[in-house]
Amino acid sequence: MRVSLFITCYNDTLFPETGRAVVTLLERLGVEVEFRAGQTCCGQMHANTGFRGEAFSQAKRLVRLYADAEAVVIPSSSCVAMIRDQYPGLMEELGNETLRKQFAALLPRVYELSEFLVDKLGVEDVGAYFPHRVTYHASCHGLRALHLGERPFRLLGKVRGLELAPLANLDRCCGFGGTFSVKNSEVSSAMLAVKLQDVLGTGAEFCTALDNSCLMHLGGAMHRQYAGMKTIHMAQILASTEEHPAEVLE
Amino acid sequence: MSGVAGHPMRPPGEAENRLAGGPVLPPQQAKTRLAGGPVLEQPVLDPALAPPFPKAALPVLRNPQLRKNVAHAIDVIQAKRARLVAEKTDWQALRASASRIKDEALQNLGAYLEQFEERCTAAGGTVHWAADAADARRIILELLREEKAGEVIKIKTMTSAEIQLNPYLEAAGIRTFETDLAEIILQLGEGEPSHIVVPALHVNRSQVREIFARRMGIENLSDEPEALTAAARNYLRQKFLSVPTAISGANFLIAETGSVVVVESEGNGRMCLTLPRTLITLAGIEKVLPRFQDLEVMLQLLARSATGERMNPYTSLWTGVTPGDGPQKFHVVLLDNGRSSILAGKTERQTLRCIRCAACMNSCPVYRQTGGHAYGSVYPGPIGAILTPQLEQMRHAQSLPYASSLCGACYEVCPVKINIPEVLLELRSQVVNQERRQAGRIFDPMYVGLRVANVIFSRAWLFHMAQWMGRIGLRLFTGKDGWIHSLPSVGAKWTETRDLRGLPRQTFHGWWEKNREQGLGNREQKNRD
Numbered sequence: 001m002r003v004s005l006f007i008t009c010y011n012d013t014l015f016p017e018t019g020r021a022v023v024t025l026l027e028r029l030g031v032e033v034e035f036r037a038g039q040t041c042c043g044q045m046h047a048n049t050g051f052r053g054e055a056f057s058q059a060k061r062l063v064r065l066y067a068d069a070e071a072v073v074i075p076s077s078s079c080v081a082m083i084r085d086q087y088p089g090l091m092e093e094l095g096n097e098t099l100r101k102q103f104a105a106l107l108p109r110v111y112e113l114s115e116f117l118v119d120k121l122g123v124e125d126v127g128a129y130f131p132h133r134v135t136y137h138a139s140c141h142g143l144r145a146l147h148l149g150e151r152p153f154r155l156l157g158k159v160r161g162l163e164l165a166p167l168a169n170l171d172r173c174c175g176f177g178g179t180f181s182v183k184n185s186e187v188s189s190a191m192l193a194v195k196l197q198d199v200l201g202t203g204a205e206f207c208t209a210l211d212n213s214c215l216m217h218l219g220g221a222m223h224r225q226y227a228g229m230k231t232i233h234m235a236q237i238l239a240s241t242e243e244h245p246a247e248v249l250e
Numbered sequence: 251m252s253g254v255a256g257h258p259m260r261p262p263g264e265a266e267n268r269l270a271g272g273p274v275l276p277p278q279q280a281k282t283r284l285a286g287g288p289v290l291e292q293p294v295l296d297p298a299l300a301p302p303f304p305k306a307a308l309p310v311l312r313n314p315q316l317r318k319n320v321a322h323a324i325d326v327i328q329a330k331r332a333r334l335v336a337e338k339t340d341w342q343a344l345r346a347s348a349s350r351i352k353d354e355a356l357q358n359l360g361a362y363l364e365q366f367e368e369r370c371t372a373a374g375g376t377v378h379w380a381a382d383a384a385d386a387r388r389i390i391l392e393l394l395r396e397e398k399a400g401e402v403i404k405i406k407t408m409t410s411a412e413i414q415l416n417p418y419l420e421a422a423g424i425r426t427f428e429t430d431l432a433e434i435i436l437q438l439g440e441g442e443p444s445h446i447v448v449p450a451l452h453v454n455r456s457q458v459r460e461i462f463a464r465r466m467g468i469e470n471l472s473d474e475p476e477a478l479t480a481a482a483r484n485y486l487r488q489k490f491l492s493v494p495t496a497i498s499g500a501n502f503l504i505a506e507t508g509s510v511v512v513v514e515s516e517g518n519g520r521m522c523l524t525l526p527r528t529l530i531t532l533a534g535i536e537k538v539l540p541r542f543q544d545l546e547v548m549l550q551l552l553a554r555s556a557t558g559e560r561m562n563p564y565t566s567l568w569t570g571v572t573p574g575d576g577p578q579k580f581h582v583v584l585l586d587n588g589r590s591s592i593l594a595g596k597t598e599r600q601t602l603r604c605i606r607c608a609a610c611m612n613s614c615p616v617y618r619q620t621g622g623h624a625y626g627s628v629y630p631g632p633i634g635a636i637l638t639p640q641l642e643q644m645r646h647a648q649s650l651p652y653a654s655s656l657c658g659a660c661y662e663v664c665p666v667k668i669n670i671p672e673v674l675l676e677l678r679s680q681v682v683n684q685e686r687r688q689a690g691r692i693f694d695p696m697y698v699g700l701r702v703a704n705v706i707f708s709r710a711w712l713f714h715m716a717q718w719m720g721r722i723g724l725r726l727f728t729g730k731d732g733w734i735h736s737l738p739s740v741g742a743k744w745t746e747t748r749d750l751r752g753l754p755r756q757t758f759h760g761w762w763e764k765n766r767e768q769g770l771g772n773r774e775q776k777n778r779d
Contacts, residue, residue, distance in 0.1 A: 009707065012758045013717050014751060019758035023766075035762045040707040046700060048656060050678030054704035061708070086675075140657035173615040177655025179696065182743040184304050184653060189747040190311050190619040191655070220748030223733055249732075249751065 002032040003116070004069040006062075008076045009041035015212045017247040021239035022075050022113060025128075028239070029121060038065050043090075044082035049179045052090070059090045060099060067102045071109045073116045075235050077211045078178075080112040081145035112142070113235055114151040114210055124154045130240045131161030134232075135204040137218065139211040140173050152210060152234060159237060165202035172198070176217035192221050200227055208234045290441030290453060290461075293623035296414070297642050300626025302649035307624035316452055320444075320621040323451040324612040330558025331609060331663070338554070348551050349667040351544045352603035355505075355536075356593060362505040362538045363584060369508025373570025375580040383413035386585050390415065390497070390530055391422055393581055397528050399424060399495040405512065405519040406430035407499025408446050408606065409532050409585060411628040412641070415497070426497075427489045429518035431482055438465040444622030444630060447556050447608040452621050486518060496522040496577070500533035501605070502548060503582070506541045509569040510582065513552060513562050523566050529577035534585050536602040548605060551665035555607035588641040597676040601636050603666040608633075610660035610670060616653060625650060632660035636673040644680055651677035695740045714759065721753040728752035 003026060007019045026033050043058030062083070066072050074080050084107065091100045117123055136156060142148045156164055175181070175191025182188075199207050199218060207222075209215050212233050219231035232248060240246035291309075294300045310316050335341050355362055367377040380386035394402060402419065404410065404426055416426045416437075428437045432450035436443060439461040443449030450458075459473035462481045471477060498519065502511040510531055512519050523529060539548065553562040571580050592598050611617045611631025622630030627638040627647065635654055639647040651674050660670040682697075691697045706716045727734045734750040736742070744750060756764075 007758050009713070013720070013753060016754055016756060016758035016761055020761060023762075035759070035766070037759060037763070038710045039759075040710055040713045041703075043707075046704060048675065048678070049696075049700060050651075050675070050680075050682035051700050051704065052675075052679040052682075054700065057704065058707050140655070140659075144658040144662055171659070173655050173657035173659070175615065175655055177657070180652065180655045182740055183696070184307070184616075185743040185746060186304060186311055187307050187616055187619055187653075188655070190317075191615050192747070194615075194619070216750070217748065220744070220750055223749040223751075224735075224747070 001030075001070065002034060003071045003073045004034050004036055004066055006039055006042075006066070006072050006074045006079070007035070008074060008079045010216075011076060011212055014216065015233065017249070018075055018212055018233040018235050021233070021235040021246070022073065024244070025126060025235060025239040026073070029117075029123060029126060031121070034069075036065055036069075042079045042082050044079055044086075045178055047082065047086050047090075055086070056090055056094060059087050060094070060096075063087070063091075063099060063103045063106060066106055066110075069106070069109065071111060071116070071120065072106070073111050073113055075113045075210070075233065076213070077112050077139050077142035077146050077148070078213060080110060080115075081141040083107070083110055085145055112146055112148065112210065114142075114148055114155055115146070117155060117238075118151045125158035126155065126238050128159040128238045128240050129161050129242050130159050130237045130246060132206055133163045133165050133202075133204045134206045134208055134237065135165040135167045135199060135202040136234075137167060137174065137199065137207055137209040137214055138170050139209050139214045142210050143171055148210070155234070155238060156208075159240075162237070165204040167202055168198045169195075174214045174217055176214050178213070181217060188217075192217060196221055196225075196227070200229060204229060206230050206232045206237075208232050208237055210234050290436070290439040290457065291623075292440070293442050293444075294626060295411075295442045295623070295628050297627050297638050297646040300647070303620075303624055303626070303653040304649065306626055307620040307653075310621050310624055311619065315454065316621060317619060319452050319454055321618050323445075323448060324618060327448070327558050328612045331554060331612065332558075334554045334558055334560060338550070344547055344551055345665055345667050347547045348605075348665055349600075349603060351539060351547060352605075352666050353600075355538055355540055356599060356602055358540075359535065359538065359590075359593065362540055363535055365505040366503050366508055366538055367584075369506070370510075370570055370582060371508070373508050374572075375508065375570040375582055378581060378583045380583050380585045380587070382587050383585075386413050386532060386583050386587070387415060387418045389583050390532065391419065391424070393528075393530055394419070394424055394495060397495050397579075399528075401425045401427065401489075401493045402495045402497055403427045403429055403489050403493045403522050403526065404433070404496065405498040405514065405522045406433050406449070407497070407532060408443070408628050409499050409534055410497060411443060413532075413585065413587065415532070427493065429486055429489065429522055430514070431479065431516055431518075434482055434485070435461060438462070442623060443628055445608060445611060446606050446629060446631075446633075452623070486521075490518075490521045490525050494527040496526040496529050498522060498529065498531045500531050500537050500582075501552070502545065503533055503538040504542050504545070505538050507569055509542065509567055511545065512566045513549070514564045514566070515557065515562055517564055520564050520566055523568065524576045526577055528579040528581075530581045530583065532583045532585060534587070535589050536604075552605055552607055555605075555609040555663070555665040588643055591643060592640045595676070598636075598640060598673055600668045601633075601640060601673055603668050604633055604637065605666055606633075607665055609663040609665065610668075613659040613663045614654075615657060615659065616655060620653075625653065632670045632674075633668070636668075636670055636677060639677055644677070644684070648681045648684070651681060699740065714757070717753070717757055721755075724753055 011018050023033050043055035047055035091103045174195040175188040215231035222229050236246040378389045419426050428434050435450040444452045455473045463471040500510050501513045553559045610633050614632050617631040625634045627634050629637045635650040639650050656671045685691050706712045732752045737745045
């Protein structure tokens with residue numbers, strides 16, 4: 001099976017180690033990975049800030065770029081949610097029949113990473129080793145838009161050496177919200193403070209998620225506060241083995 | 251559709267809506283100041299005058315007592331709601347059913363309202379149509395003058411707060427007496443509602459004690475709930491028995507029978523609806539349901555969603571007037587005030603399904619931190635964030651659609667399945683379209699940034715160049731530890747409370763090109779720009 005990795009704009013720029021981990025992980029599971037160099041952004045930032053016209057152009061680009069892909073894997077819940085929840089409306093408004101058909105055909109082949117592993121490949125034990133205490137932050141998009149449910153827990157449950165620390169108020173937003181974190185930075189920070197109490201209260205060494213955006217928010221505060229916890233995308237935990245431990249940012 | 255069939259409703263003129271038709275003054279001046287001054291803080295709940303959300307939220311964010319009160323109150327209600335929803339095996343079917351009922355009512359709103367008018371009139375009621383707030387206030391004042399009423403008792407109605415009825419009546423010489431416990435606290439303490447179901451949730455017990463002791467003239471009042479409710483009861487009994495005119499809101503209007511439904515917890519509503527001689531009910535036009543039978547669905551959803559109860563203690567249902575029983579004069583004022591214009595929008599229309607249960611605000615992580623006053627409207631929380639700007643015809647409250655992290659908790663709990671995040675996005679795009687027409691937009695770094703980003707994302711090579719330039723540019727701000735601790739302009743909004751990791755030397759695509767592309771042939775080349 002050959003999958004196309006859509007790394008997303010912010011992972012490409014800020015979290016390349018997540019992309020490398022996805023490649024390592026998928027190849028270890030016998031999947032061929034391709035990377036289409038024309039990729040940029042799914043348009044979520046624009047759509048969610050009210051720049052719908054601008055989001056149109058990015059949606060068109062993405063659909064055309066991946067029209068012939070066997071499967072597209074995206075290590076970001078919120079970008080998958082953008083494609084699943086917002087693209088149908090955008091496509092309808094655009095009124096381009098060819099594009100709409102291309103999108104309709106592509107949509108069932110778009111996977112969030114944990115969906116691809118559990119649903120498409122049917123694996124839960126990916127052969128990972130990560131000997132640390134870890135807590136999982138279920139991002140709002142993963143939880144309420146993609147309904148990832150038990151998938152992340154099943155994957156983490158099979159990681160050797162990993163001790164999972166349950167997070168209280170799992171369904172509560174961390175306060176990132178894209179441009180919300182800047183437009184309403186004070187409220188966003190207040191939400192972050194509340195979330196951090198729960199996250200730090202787990203006593204974990206790492207907080208993981210399937211969205212680097214939430215982790216950038218949580219991790220930024222942890223770093224600012226010398227909180228003694230780090231963030232790591234779940235792909236990096238799943239890619240980690242005895243021979244090749246996860247890349248962890250200092 | 252815009253306007254209600256047979257009753258053309260013009261969009262309210264801004265000035266007229268707010269100030270004409272009666273002596274309503276800006277809230278600061280409208281209130282008759284009472285001896286000793288206001289007890290509670292004085293937020294501005296007029297969208298035309300309120301500061302933008304981020305600014306209005308600041309005083310609350312800095313107030314530990316208030317944040318604790320709000321978080322505790324909504325956590326309690328939310329937990330009760332979750333427990334009672336879990337015991338309903340057909341909850342999702344009920345939600346689907348309720349949203350269909352409301353959609354049916356909204357799609358045929360004109361016809362159902364006329365049917366309601368006809369049946370209510372036949373049963374001895376009188377129906378009045380108010381295009382906007384000024385109209386509604388004028389109608390109600392005229393009705394009260396006909397009754398020669400100097401005083402009026404009220405059941406909690408957010409719609410009357412929406413049209414700023416109390417200050418208007420007070421200025422016209424009619425004293426209003428709220429009878430819902432929370433509303434009494436706010437009225438006597440000169441406060442403003444911060445929630446649509448529990449409007450005084452931001453006020454704590456000792457503040458209530460202080461307000462009651464001072465305004466009711468009770469010495470040695472304790473802050474035990476029993477003592478406080480007893481004080482309220484004594485105060486209320488006199489009013490129930492002596493004031494012959496009442497004003498209520500409505501939870502539902504039934505087109506089929508011309509009936510009105512009010513749902514409440516304290517029994518004060520039942521008193522107001524049965525003891526007075528004259529009853530005036532103010533209801534938004536979206537409150538109409540087609541059939542009596544629809545209540546079966548709605549009442550199961552409403553109490554569970556609103557207060558976390560299987561059934562609310564008092565559900566009052568009446569149809570017109572009954573000789574010798576209850577009020578002998580009954581008026582319904584149907585209020586548009588921007589509602590019919592909301593019907594015109596395909597996405598926005600669902601806003602009018604709302605049955606005001608407040609489950610959205612109880613589940614909202616933003617509301618949990620800010621409480622209700624930050625929304626600058628009598629309708630706070632997620633529903634307020636979509637309802638208020640629309641009632642204002644997008645002329646005010648443009649910061650409200652952005653007062654959400656789009657976490658989706660509101661949609662998940664909404665008993666009538668209003669996709670609030672979807673409506674928020676629609677309204678955000680309307681706000682941006684307003685910005686596009688403003689000359690000052692070129693000085694707004696967020697606006698310019700997003701426009702530039704759109705160009706950058708249109709070509710991979712432009713995106714890659716921007717990443718490279720970004721890395722060079724940010725080097726200046728990146729510490730030895732590889733993290734950014736302080737950024738200028740919009741970036742400062744991030745770094746005020748959070749660090750940001752510096753841009754890594756190598757992007758992912760850079761790594762891929764270097765390590766993976768050789769050997770794979772030129773298969774990827776065809777996908778390049």
